[in-house]
Amino acid sequence: MASKKMEKHNLILDAALKVIAENGYHNAQVSRIAKEAGVADGTIYLYFKNKEDILISLFQKKLGDLVGQFHSSIKETDSADEALRKICEIHYTMLEQNVDLAFVTQIELRQSSLALRKEIGLVVKTYIELIEKMLRQGIEQGIFRANLDVKLTRLLVFGSMDEVVTSWLIAGRKYSLTAQVDKTVEFFIQGLKA
Amino acid sequence: MASKKMEKHNLILDAALKVIAENGYHNAQVSRIAKEAGVADGTIYLYFKNKEDILISLFQKKLGDLVGQFHSSIKETDSADEALRKICEIHYTMLEQNVDLAFVTQIELRQSSLALRKEIGLVVKTYIELIEKMLRQGIEQGIFRANLDVKLTRLLVFGSMDEVVTSWLIAGRKYSLTAQVDKTVEFFIQGLKA
Amino acid sequence: MASKKMEKHNLILDAALKVIAENGYHNAQVSRIAKEAGVADGTIYLYFKNKEDILISLFQKKLGDLVGQFHSSIKETDSADEALRKICEIHYTMLEQNVDLAFVTQIELRQSSLALRKEIGLVVKTYIELIEKMLRQGIEQGIFRANLDVKLTRLLVFGSMDEVVTSWLIAGRKYSLTAQVDKTVEFFIQGLKA
Amino acid sequence: MASKKMEKHNLILDAALKVIAENGYHNAQVSRIAKEAGVADGTIYLYFKNKEDILISLFQKKLGDLVGQFHSSIKETDSADEALRKICEIHYTMLEQNVDLAFVTQIELRQSSLALRKEIGLVVKTYIELIEKMLRQGIEQGIFRANLDVKLTRLLVFGSMDEVVTSWLIAGRKYSLTAQVDKTVEFFIQGLKA
DNA sequence: AATGAATGAGAGTTCATTCAT
DNA sequence: TATGAATGAACTCTCATTCAT
Numbered sequence: 001m002a003s004k005k006m007e008k009h010n011l012i013l014d015a016a017l018k019v020i021a022e023n024g025y026h027n028a029q030v031s032r033i034a035k036e037a038g039v040a041d042g043t044i045y046l047y048f049k050n051k052e053d054i055l056i057s058l059f060q061k062k063l064g065d066l067v068g069q070f071h072s073s074i075k076e077t078d079s080a081d082e083a084l085r086k087i088c089e090i091h092y093t094m095l096e097q098n099v100d101l102a103f104v105t106q107i108e109l110r111q112s113s114l115a116l117r118k119e120i121g122l123v124v125k126t127y128i129e130l131i132e133k134m135l136r137q138g139i140e141q142g143i144f145r146a147n148l149d150v151k152l153t154r155l156l157v158f159g160s161m162d163e164v165v166t167s168w169l170i171a172g173r174k175y176s177l178t179a180q181v182d183k184t185v186e187f188f189i190q191g192l193k194a
Numbered sequence: 195m196a197s198k199k200m201e202k203h204n205l206i207l208d209a210a211l212k213v214i215a216e217n218g219y220h221n222a223q224v225s226r227i228a229k230e231a232g233v234a235d236g237t238i239y240l241y242f243k244n245k246e247d248i249l250i251s252l253f254q255k256k257l258g259d260l261v262g263q264f265h266s267s268i269k270e271t272d273s274a275d276e277a278l279r280k281i282c283e284i285h286y287t288m289l290e291q292n293v294d295l296a297f298v299t300q301i302e303l304r305q306s307s308l309a310l311r312k313e314i315g316l317v318v319k320t321y322i323e324l325i326e327k328m329l330r331q332g333i334e335q336g337i338f339r340a341n342l343d344v345k346l347t348r349l350l351v352f353g354s355m356d357e358v359v360t361s362w363l364i365a366g367r368k369y370s371l372t373a374q375v376d377k378t379v380e381f382f383i384q385g386l387k388a
Numbered sequence: 389m390a391s392k393k394m395e396k397h398n399l400i401l402d403a404a405l406k407v408i409a410e411n412g413y414h415n416a417q418v419s420r421i422a423k424e425a426g427v428a429d430g431t432i433y434l435y436f437k438n439k440e441d442i443l444i445s446l447f448q449k450k451l452g453d454l455v456g457q458f459h460s461s462i463k464e465t466d467s468a469d470e471a472l473r474k475i476c477e478i479h480y481t482m483l484e485q486n487v488d489l490a491f492v493t494q495i496e497l498r499q500s501s502l503a504l505r506k507e508i509g510l511v512v513k514t515y516i517e518l519i520e521k522m523l524r525q526g527i528e529q530g531i532f533r534a535n536l537d538v539k540l541t542r543l544l545v546f547g548s549m550d551e552v553v554t555s556w557l558i559a560g561r562k563y564s565l566t567a568q569v570d571k572t573v574e575f576f577i578q579g580l581k582a
Numbered sequence: 583m584a585s586k587k588m589e590k591h592n593l594i595l596d597a598a599l600k601v602i603a604e605n606g607y608h609n610a611q612v613s614r615i616a617k618e619a620g621v622a623d624g625t626i627y628l629y630f631k632n633k634e635d636i637l638i639s640l641f642q643k644k645l646g647d648l649v650g651q652f653h654s655s656i657k658e659t660d661s662a663d664e665a666l667r668k669i670c671e672i673h674y675t676m677l678e679q680n681v682d683l684a685f686v687t688q689i690e691l692r693q694s695s696l697a698l699r700k701e702i703g704l705v706v707k708t709y710i711e712l713i714e715k716m717l718r719q720g721i722e723q724g725i726f727r728a729n730l731d732v733k734l735t736r737l738l739v740f741g742s743m744d745e746v747v748t749s750w751l752i753a754g755r756k757y758s759l760t761a762q763v764d765k766t767v768e769f770f771i772q773g774l775k776a
Numbered sequence: 777a778a779t780g781a782a783t784g785a786g787a788g789t790t791c792a793t794t795c796a797t
Numbered sequence: 798t799a800t801g802a803a804t805g806a807a808c809t810c811t812c813a814t815t816c817a818t
């Protein structure tokens with residue numbers, strides 16, 4: 001029962017992801033999503049409160065999955081630099097492997113309503129706090145500088161990776177995103193200094 | 195003649211900036227901008243092709259002014275680390291001093307159409323190339339690592355600063371953005387390493 | 389068999405009355421009535437042709453009951469003025485004692501479709517004919533004026549009482565409706581004349 | 583200027599009256615009213631806040647005109663029975679001469695939303711208060727019984743006439759409404775008594 | 777007999793853009 | 798140049814009804 005309900009729920013979310021990725025946020029009409037999912041327009045509203053609810057659910061689920069990946073991949077026993085590498089690796093790899101998701105999260109959903117962007121903010125916050133935790137561990141482990149402002153640095157780290165992904169998408173995915181992990185991590189750890 | 199035309203042109207752009215900052219992108223109707231500018235709706239179309247053209251012009255002009263600031267502030271003779279500091283300082287200070295502009299560029303205009311975002315991309319690209327130039331100089335001057343991937347690193351640097359500004363806005367501007375310059379630059383130069 | 393069928397039939401009608409009284413005609417969705425009756429949406433359609441059929445049945449049954457009351461209360465041997473008093477008394481008392489029914493008949497069902505209002509008209513007609521009969525008897529008994537236009541007067545009598553009930557409901561039932569019987573009947577019989 | 587604006591305002595109101603009278607309240611779509619008025623759908627919203635606003639304006643204006651008729655026709659010097667006759671005469675005659683208006687006020691607008699019905703109530707109240715004033719004068723003049731409950735009686739008088747008009751409409755306007763004035767007034771004044 | 781998930785037609789409203797003045 | 802009244806396409810959501818189980 002519950003699984004059957006969830007099945008159609010996911011069916012609609014997947015359809016929404018595809019439609020937004022292909023047509024852009026502003027051309028993702030409910031009727032188009034319904035058609036892509038193979039259900040009637042009204043059926044959408046049996047599973048979602050309104051259009052915004054679809055988008056919020058989409059973001060929460062897909063990005064929640066992503067954040068889940070981080071949590072399950074990074075062990076407490078990892079050294080902070082290993083953890084940092086894993087974070088960057090998962091971040092780049094996952095989005096490279098799910099281009100639709102990447103487009104939707106990096107480009108399309110950013111055009112959305114205030115309410116949606118607030119929800120997005122909440123999910124992103126979880127991720128940013130994961131980065132912060134990693135930074136704190138690095139300081140405790142003596143691997144990272146003790147005078148780091150972790151609240152600021154977590155933004156610098158997240159913002160860097162986020163910009164790299166967006167730029168890769170906009171430029172047309174002409175190179176491997178995953179191949180940028182090493183250099184990105186090296187920048188974080190070593191900085192620019194000769 | 196031409197200057198009179200430019201006067202009203204600017205009048206409309208300033209009105210657009212104010213209206214978007216106050217009401218958000220999705221509530222910035224042409225009629226509202228016209229009212230704020232003190233002209234009739236139709237007059238807008240004597241100076242701009244369509245609504246998108248207003249926004250593109252707005253971004254080009256305001257952000258162009260900003261990029262101009264960078265070019266005039268940074269001298270060829272600056273050492274790369276001095277240049278990097280200036281870049282970050284101007285970036286943070288200018289946006290802290292122009293909150294309307296900050297909101298519009300960081301939050302509101304990102305909800306816009308593909309065409310606008312492409313235009314934004316062009317202006318931002320100029321800035322990113324300035325960062326790249328600074329990085330190259332640093333390498334030549336032996337201040338920055340020779341093995342830097344400048345195409346990647348320029349994104350890491352820009353993305354970091356961009357995220358810090360956005361986060362500062364969303365969080366409600368509860369602290370000084372300019373006060374983050376030192377730690378930001380130190381992160382870029384020293385990295386995380388203990 | 390038949391009684392079992394009627395049981396659920398009535399169950400649904402009672403649910404409809406309650407739902408309309410509580411939520412108003414425009415918020416009395418079939419699904420809400422089904423829920424109140426404790427049956428599935430589809431079950432409704434085993435007992436009623438469509439939504440309008442529920443409402444028509446509701447009105448016919450409930451108002452039919454009311455009209456039945458009149459017929460059983462008024463004896464052939466009553467003098468016309470006694471009969472008139474009984475009619476008014478039952479009219480006011482029954483609706484005062486069944487506020488839900490009063491709201492539904494006086495306020496909510498009047499917003500309904502043409503077809504329903506025609507059906508309502510038929511039931512009301514029976515009542516109006518009862519009033520007419522009473523008037524004829526009064527004339528025969530020499531109690532009422534011989535030159536009365538009974539077709540017109542029955543409307544004047546019904547319309548008066550109907551308006552009093554509606555006004556009492558709209559004003560918030562702040563006084564006793566039954567207490568208006570004496571003065572109403574006196575108006576009918578004596579008129580305004582000093 | 584103002585008159586030009588009012589012209590179109592009235593144009594739309596007249597179109598609404600016609601469309602509602604011809605198609606019924608529930609088939610009076612905004613697009614249909616616009617077409618009847620010979621304007622674009624959007625133009626409607628330059629003159630009215632929303633659909634309900636059209637209907638409220640319609641009722642206020644048309645019924646306001648009617649109530650105005652009463653006030654201008656009835657002189658202070660009229661004896662109460664003359665005034666009563668005038669009220670009934672205007673009531674019946676005006677609606678007989680404006681069948682569209684009669685249909686809309688007696689039948690269609692009663693199916694409308696709560697907000698509209700509240701507005702209708704306000705206009706009707708003015709009329710009912712006029713009836714009350716006439717009754718009070720009759721008592722003062724010694725023409726009407728001193729023991730009349732004017733608050734109740736005004737409803738009896740209004741309800742009677744209202745029902746006669748509605749019945750005349752529903753029955754298909756097969757007889758003259760104006761011809762009912764004499765007998766209606768006689769009923770009010772003399773009552774049923776032989 | 778009973779269920780309830782699925783259907784899909786239908787309508788009010790906004791707002792960028794035009795064009796007669 | 799400037800106006801601003803008029804345009805009309807486009808889209809979300811509701812809910813009575815159906816039908817496979």
